[in-house]
Amino acid sequence: MQPSLLEELTPVPNPYPVVSELEFPDIWKLCEQARELAWDPRSIDHTDIEQADIPAEVRAAGAEWWSLRAWMEHGAIPYGAERLRDAIFGHQPFEVKQHVVNFIAEELRHHEASFHIAQALGGYQPTPRAEYFKSIIPRFHEEGAEKSMSFFGSLAVNTLFEKLSGELLQARYENARYASIQQACKLILRDEARHIQFGRIIMRHFFETLGADEKALLGRQFAKKLQGSLLNGVYAVVNLPEDERLRAGRNRALAADYGLGATHPDEEVGIIRRSLEEIRADVSVYGIEIPEIPELDGQAAVSA
Template identity: 25%
Template structure:
């Protein structure tokens, strides 16, 4: 068996240099996020009013659709559970501001709560699914590559955070905000509201970090960051990572979309293509404008077969 892959260096190959240990405030806005996150912790087991779910009020078909939807939510949240400590390693090895290191200890907890809440929701509706119904769909929801990039010394941390947080998480936040507005079931709405409240801080972290780094970045580094954002949108988000209807057309994609529609019609927390299409386009427009205003970079328009015009 080839061992060539073992020879690829990562930041883990660098010697640890912990001292001098700096715990002072370097990015006050991120330190404020830490304090806010500490104050607003919640427990999926006890803070969600599970008795109000009333799964018996829904048909077996509706519960099945919602089980798939919430299982898929759990899969995407699970990815962040391993992504957070990987980034934490990067902060420590690179001796980035201690505010980032401290905040991400709670960010990891928040992502685990999101995954647990989604898992519990699927379980109470009849059972959590461990994998997509069709294996062809796994490529769309498996990973966005952040864990590998975080350990790659040639991938800048600014590029990773800009792509993951200021692009992908902003898109997810907009969807959760809409779900809070349209979801009738009180438990599904409560979970979306809890997750959205945490996502506000996750998104703010990204913008505060990049703003603190911009004065120290070269033109080439800023361009690399721009390209990372483009890749995240084009190759991950527009490939269906968060939304099944954006995935390449296939029988498995149709199955996932059918599950989403059943859950949405039942009011159990999902969203469907005709509602999410304008939200997704508006998210891209907002991100594009904010990156232009805050960072001075131009994010291009994108094409996707589900849209008649560029978005």
């Protein structure tokens, strides 16, 4: 290769030292559990929903709903890839890097599991039909926001959203009337529980070392992300334009009414609000305050 070509290659940060000794046995235990509890989305038999007597309109609504779930899970994969790069070149302990690798693999299989359900219901949608999703989904893990926080701060904030997502997924698991959807939800929830536990370990080890400015930043970033993207049809439809809110809400209600593992739009804000209160209590012991979110904390939300 010519020297001129070598000079054009993007420089890579120094990967050394490569730390191999375990510093956090509690994180390594989660890594071992991830290996022991690995599962294959293709092993789930979706014959029950393929052969079920479900109206075409409901199948279409369910396919859109589970395509959304697949897009959401897929959006976490590039986030994980960026955090793995940060962990490698930030010389993080081996078990931290291993957990991030596990996280990427698990989010990928959550995407695949959601894809198979959408496909069995009415056909997976590779591209959102609604224009608003095309602009919202790329903002799931906006790197500018992630880079404004420390490595462990970013991981902790992401984990808080894992808790929110887990609460919503629990409700969707309870809604599911079909064994294949129940099984997928159950297995995804099991993975999410490890992600949440990782976040609790991170908070326990690192939050007390944070300065006041970074604590305030973490709270603001959490509120901004929840309000700015996840209430726009992902976690709830509350922030959508009226016509899209009605359309998405109706389809979501159809999927919930027929037990397709969805949450009814009238119930979503209440679930999120209760989970937000628990999250605020969890982080308040470390001096972190999550600012008010009008859609969840305001009078309109209380009376909704």
